[in-house]
Amino acid sequence: MDESSEYDEGELRDSAFRLLAMREQSRTELKRKLIQKQWPADMVKRVVDELTQEGWQSDERFAGSFIREKVGQKQGKLKILAQATQQKGISTETVEDIFESMEIDWFELCAQLKQKKFGDDDPADEKAWNRQVRFLQQRGFTPEQIFACVNRPRR
Template sequence: MDESSSASDKTVSDDTQALKDSAFRLLTRREHSRFELRQKLVKKGWSSAAVAELLDWLKAEGWQSDERFAESFVRDKLMQGQGRLKIVAQATQQRGIARELVEAVLEQQQPDWRSRCRAAHQKKFGDSAPEDRKQWAKRVRYLQQKGFNGDEIFAVLGELER
């Protein structure tokens, strides 16, 4: 009876270690949000309960942090030239980060959205003003897809028309 329970404990211990190893492999490549890590581990076939327990342990030990992930994510998206709306949408909808956390990180970064919008426009279209309504609409759509709001877009296009 002792032999079977110790063998069972060893199997549980081996499974726990294998789950930890899997999580660490993911975390060594890049930061992950709790939501992402949960999805990836469950997709690999680990039980939701075991994953939840491991995620709590990883957070308590400082191996996984949504705050650290949000900082890294926002920094990467800013470097890619994306606007506030797209950054917030991707972080909350695809990565499972709380909107308040993303907003706090953006506030901390204090990007100048208008100059970023101007830079995105210039990179794609140069310094010339749109020649007609069709070209103007194309530029608006492009900047909206990059995640800039209407005020920023219209200000940049207005500057070009002057």
């Protein structure tokens, strides 16, 4: 039995469009989801390539919306970069280009998150300081950004 009689490429396109209608998808994510629905990998690759060429799927558009969402959640550059490249399959260059075009003040974002979580007061002791630093590291901020907004406890 050949591929065309067993699988309908039109149905595959419809399935891909339904996924894209819900939200933007990266190429990697879209292919993974379609293959999980038991579509043949070679057919999925061909259809996703066509959708990308036609402008229905765009890693740049996806990355922009993904980054805006994560910045809104006050996540740092390192965490966003790792998620976008490792989980979503977006190239580092694309992510860096989007960061640059958005002109995000990572120091200010870090300071806002620190203030929201811990308030305006400096950490009372070394333990509190370590807790604040760890929290901001887990959120994906660089040491330079963290140390700019978390003051050492007074001795």
